Amino acid sequence: MTDPAHAPRPARGRPRKEGAEQRILEAALEEYAERGWSGFTMDAVARRAGVGKSTVYLRWSDKDSLLTDAVTTRSQDIEQVDTGSLRGDLERLAANLFRYLLDPAGWATLRMAMEAAIAPTPLGSFTEVVSGQHLGAASEIVQSHLEAGTLPTDAPVRTLVECLYGAVIVQTLSLAGDDRKLTDEDIEERVRPIVDLVLAPLAG
Amino acid sequence: MTDPAHAPRPARGRPRKEGAEQRILEAALEEYAERGWSGFTMDAVARRAGVGKSTVYLRWSDKDSLLTDAVTTRSQDIEQVDTGSLRGDLERLAANLFRYLLDPAGWATLRMAMEAAIAPTPLGSFTEVVSGQHLGAASEIVQSHLEAGTLPTDAPVRTLVECLYGAVIVQTLSLAGDDRKLTDEDIEERVRPIVDLVLAPLAG
Known part of the structure; x- marks a missing residue:
């Protein structure tokens, strides 16, 4: 079955390793979603990803660094918003957050932030990454509209972002099971x- | 040490039992806050409350019924809102939710709702109690203002409640450790x- 003539080992090694890395990051979010911080172990992540424990430890020394990477990778898309109008940008931003929170792995990151808020000891830097990335996306958009004059300087920017994100969180909270399967049109x-x-x- | 003349057994039995019940309900919320649904056991609740396992099972047959009672007891205060004005009622409602979510046990109920949303199987009726109680309080207030004419019939009531609750959730999410110790004035x-x-x- 193994035929070195077909594809030499070095060339095949890289994609396989990247595939494993991707699987480990996905497995980390799934494990977190099911077990939370206290029940999360590197062993279980390795089992779920179908790799050896050493493969996980080769790249990540502890669960904090692993979860930080998993969350960062998953959150990247949310930041790419530039529709040309304030209304368009806010709708896109809210829709991105909606899709993110309907995804079980994305949902796990919200749980991380919730656990961090009442943890007796700090849970790790991954929680700062979570909130930093989301609020960073909103701040950038708001800042660019303040500079462009499409948002008045006395606008209640912080409250606006809190209400926007909060309403999306409340809506996704009330959706369970099959109700979480929304189309892009439903979300809009x-x-x-x-x-x-x-x-x-x-407006006034 | 035991002197039946001082206080007859039946008279002392009642308060002691009620004290135990209260401790069990508190312990249930604390256990849930630390362990989540998957790590929650009746044994750990009994240990934390300092009672025997049988005392817990005498009153509650499973963790679902125990958590339902724990959540219901804790949420009751949130519903008592009648200041005479729409603005006053909404401020009181939001402040009640704020205090509730800054309380570790109250916070646990939000986590319950979050866990329920992605649970592979329904977690139990306690999750419906959580959201029902909160949304019920808001609906009652809104309904009474619609009837009184202080809220126009075309007002975006549902979105209004989602933004109000959501913004409070987002704010409490960003508070960790000592930052969660807010005075009533801070909250207002x-x-x-x-x-x-x-x-x-x-207003327009």
Whole structure:
């Protein structure tokens, strides 16, 4: 079955390793989603990803660094928002967060932030990464609109972002099981009234 | 040491039993806050409450019924809101939710709702009790203001409640450790801009 003539080992090694890395990061989020921080172990992640324990430890020394990478990789898409209008940007941002929270792995990151808030000892740097990445995306958008003059300087920016993100969190909280399978159109329809409301103070 | 003349057994039995019940309910929320649903056991609750396992099972047959009672008892205060004005009621409601979520045991109930949303199998009726009680309080207030005419019938009521609750959740998410020790004045100050924003659509 193994035929060195077909593809030399060095060339095949890289993709396989990257595949394993991707599987480990996915497995870490799934494990976290099921077990939380206290029940999370590197062993279980290795088993779930179908790799040896040493493969996990080769790249990550502890669960904090592993979860930080897993969350960072998964959150990257949320930041790419530039539609040209304030309303468009906010709708896109809220829709991105919606999709993210309907994804079990994305949902796990919200649980991380919740666990961190009442942990008797700090859980690790991964929790700062989670909130930093989300709030960073919103701040960048808001900042660019303040500079462009499309957002007045006295706008209640912080409250606006809190209400926008919060309403999406509350909506995803009330969706369980099959109700969490929403189409992009469903999400846009749910997001629009939220953006209407948070932009209302700027209309007057 | 035991002197039946001082106080007859039946008279002393009742308060001691109620004390145990209260300790068990508190212990259940604390255990849940630390371990989540998957790590929650009746044994650990009994140990934490300092009672025998049989004392717990005498009153509750499983962890679902125990957690339902624990959550219901803790959530009761949130519903008592009647200040006479729409703004006052919303501020009081948001402040109640704030205090509730800053309390480790109250915080546990939010985690329950989050766990329920992605649980592979339904976690139990306690999750419905959690969201039902909170949304019920908001609906009652909104309904009474719709009837009184202090809230226009075309107001985006659902979105308003989602933004109000959501913003409080986002704020409490970003508070960890000692930052969670807020005074009533701190809370009122944080709640006011949120209510300003959600009432803005009604001002125009």
